[in-house]
Amino acid sequence: MKLSHRFALRSKLPQAKKFLLLNNRFFQGLIVFIILLLFIFVFSALFNIVWKGIAELAQSIASQEIQFAIRLSLFTSITSTLICIFFALPVAYGLERFNIPGKKLISVILDIPISLPPLVCGVALLLLFGTTEFGTLLAKHGIKFIFSVNGIILAQFFIITPYMIRVLKSTIADINPRLEFVARTLGCSQWQAFCKITLPLAKNGIIAGLVISWARAIGEFGCALMVAGATRMVTETLPVALYLNMAIGDLEMAMASATCLIIISLISLFIFEMVGVRHIPASRIN
Structure with a gap:
């Protein structure tokens, strides 16, 4: 059997x-x-x-309106991205490395703009900088955000900062804290260990965060529309140019704006995929 x-x-x-x-x-x-x-x-x-x-891209780009929209989009997106990295890098490092009371709550609050519709974010900024005493005080000192180019930068910064913080937190989490500890035992201060150890190892993550945040900033529409408005040749970025030209039925100009945004997005995402959030193998030493 x-x-x-x-x-x-x-x-x-x-x-x-x-x-x-x-x-x-x-x-x-x-x-x-x-x-x-x-x-x-x-x-x-x-x-x-x-x-x-x-087909009509070259002719449309030659127009003053599209050229203005491209220049304004590049200026505002680059400015907001640079301001964003100035805040996002220390915030991401602190939330990942320090034992801050209420750290989880802080992280949740900072991530809220990701889940909210951009229009809601725009309304929040519009009320804060338009109708409150804080906004009135800034306006009296000549710092205006409502219906201005500054408002576009503010809206972009508000939207892209959570994305940048998430990418940088993931980057810093993959860097072994023992490397910083060893540097400090050899005489480095915490600031020196951060600059000499963490920043070089986080280079790829920082580049990836900058690229994806910049691409998100240049395509921002809803939040910027609520804060800065949609005034032709004043606050007209590429998304606003697309919106305005579609509203009046000028499909050639609208398609040109959309094509520019798609090309920028493709290039940005390609760079993001090439760089990725990959780190030097030494960062994974146990």
Whole structure:
């Protein structure tokens, strides 16, 4: 009985292996099909815009309106991104390395702009800097945010800072704190250890955060619309130019603005994927 039982089991093994192989191939095929389906959907939607906008892109870019929108978008997005890294880097480091009371609550509050609709963020900034005593005080000293270029920078900063903090927190979390501790035992202060150890190891993460935050800033519309308005040739960024031209039915100018934004996004995401949030292997030393 034992020999016959073993023989029966051996005869069933090839069939079981074939079944597992077919099952694995079906699973892999299903995953690939879903990937291709989503890829075709996204690619088709974006390619349709680029195909229609690329024909008139050169002529549209030559117009003063699109040139103004490009210049303003670049100026405001670069400015807001630089201000963002100035705040996000120490905040991310402190939340990751220090035992701050209420750290989880602080992290949740700082992440709220990610989950809120941009229009709600814009209303919050509009009320804070427009109707409160704080906003009135700033306006009296010549610092105006409502319906101005400063408002665009403020809105972009408010939206992109949580993204930057998340990327930098993930970057710093992957850097072994023992490396900083060793540097401090060798005579470095905490500031020196941060500058000489943490920053070099976090270089790729910082670059990735800058690129993805800048791309998010240049495409910001809802929050900036509520704070700075949509005045042609005054607060007209590329998203606002798209909105205004679609409103009056000028599809050529609208498609040109959309094409510029898509090209910028593609380049930014390509750089982000190339750099990634990868760190030097020494940062994972235990």
